Amino acid sequence: MTDLATLERPAGGARQAAPVEHFDVLIVGAGISGVGGAYHLTKQCPELKFVVLETYESFGGTWWMHRYPGIRSDSDLHTFGYRFKPWVGKPIATAEEIRKYMGDVIAENDLGRHIRYRHKVKRASWSSAEKLWTVEAENLATGEALRFTCNFLWMCQGYYRHSEGYTPQWPDMDKYKGRIVHPQTWPEDLDYKGKQVLVIGSGATAATVVPAMAADCAHVTVLQRSPTYFFPGRNAIEIAEQLRQLDVDETWIHEIVRRQILFNQAQFTKRCFEEPEAVTKELLGGVRAFLGPDYDIDTHFTPKYLPWRQRIAFIPDGDLFKGIASGRASMVTDEIERFTENGVLLKSGKELEADIVVTATGFNLSILGDIDFVIDGKPLDFADTVTYRGLMFTGVPNMAWVFGYFRASWTLRSDMVADFVCALLNHMKKIGKRKVTVALRPEDKGLPLKSWLDEENFNPGYMLRSMHLLPKRLDKPEWQHSQDYWSEKEEIPNTNFDDAAFVYE
């Protein structure tokens, strides 16, 4: 295959010659995972030619597209940052700070020349005869249909549909005279100064948007169906501050702080499963410290689930609770009966009036960037596959997928997946093979196929809504995404690529 070959356009299009560019690796997405993947390829597989295709006009993914007030991380940047680039700011960071950090990674490693913005991938078809993926994309700037071929496809497209968020449909929404906005598609012109704002939902997004808006609105009401756990604390890491005072090199500080955070998180997760009541008491105590003894914590901040069954948002300096304590924001725990002209009518009979309704109601899961996948002419249904460690799939050759952690920072896993992909590509080069597929071994066959997630262990709404679309797992560590950083950090780097689960041609 030459770098610039010529193929015909797909059936249905005009039969005109379209240039086809070939790459060894094609990365979809220039978010934290795709930019990290590009970095690791340049370091670990320097001879490979690769490209990153990105729909948006800039890098950052989640941190580029979300524009709602206060947008920030909900986990610390020492572990959300890459392992190879020290984070020197406060642990909870704004989207702008995260983009600046990513921009530095791109500039310092000359990654920009590999990234093509405004390139939306639409279709990926694998040919076993050619041992190649053909990737069809659109250049959104020109409308041009483009074709690429690649040996290996690295999916860094994130886990939710970027074009629109999830908004439940309530009766009479069309009768409401105010404005309804979703944080994922925040309108630039939204003026909320002096307005009554109703935020529906109480997850990490609501916890961010509420304190950010509270100072300017007349009042923000948070309407939740059920409460969420929060973890208020100082937006600083003591050991990092101490080490900086001692003039310790930032590379060391990054590593030490990462180790401390991960150690503390492991202890915390263990305690959530071993002594959930004690952890619940501590979490609620943290909230009470801001809201005082008379606040109705039972109704508004005591979840029905056990801690860590859903992600726990860190609330820097307790800003959400300070907003509530000051009276600028308030909580309502109830359900919507229907919308009215002026707001919402609750099942309790109470009406909440609002000029603006913010639906902080979450995502629509998008399994693989809404791309049509075809394997040897047959459309692929990912629900028919079994996952190898949540990063490859049976019957899908030469493709890896990045899906991070729920209980730890996403990037811990994207760095690890990058090592896995680079090691696999280097192994294939060494043994002279161009195709690899993961396949169930004789000892795996016949084991019950389970849904992607153990719902007892972790159960956020966006995952439960989409479980039928996701690949299956087996009750074995190698055939599931265990969501356990501590076991994966030993297992994934020690993958035996000669194992029978890897079939090479």
Ligand SMILES: Cc1cc2nc3c(=O)[nH]c(=O)nc-3n(C[C@H](O)[C@H](O)[C@H](O)COP(=O)(O)OP(=O)(O)OC[C@H]3O[C@@H](n4cnc5c(N)ncnc54)[C@H](O)[C@@H]3O)c2cc1C
């Ligand atoms: C508001 C918010 C806050 C979060 N905070 C945290 C946090 O603090 N800690 C944490 O661990 N996780 C957090 N997450 C989860 C977060 O999404 C991930 O941690 C991480 O940013 C995902 O990075 P990514 O690169 O894998 O995907 P994304 O950031 O989603 O980027 C994927 C990129 O792929 C591109 N893409 C998708 N499909 C295509 C296509 N077909 N063609 C071309 N390009 C495509 C998209 O345009 C996008 O730029 C948060 C999520 C949200 C929404």
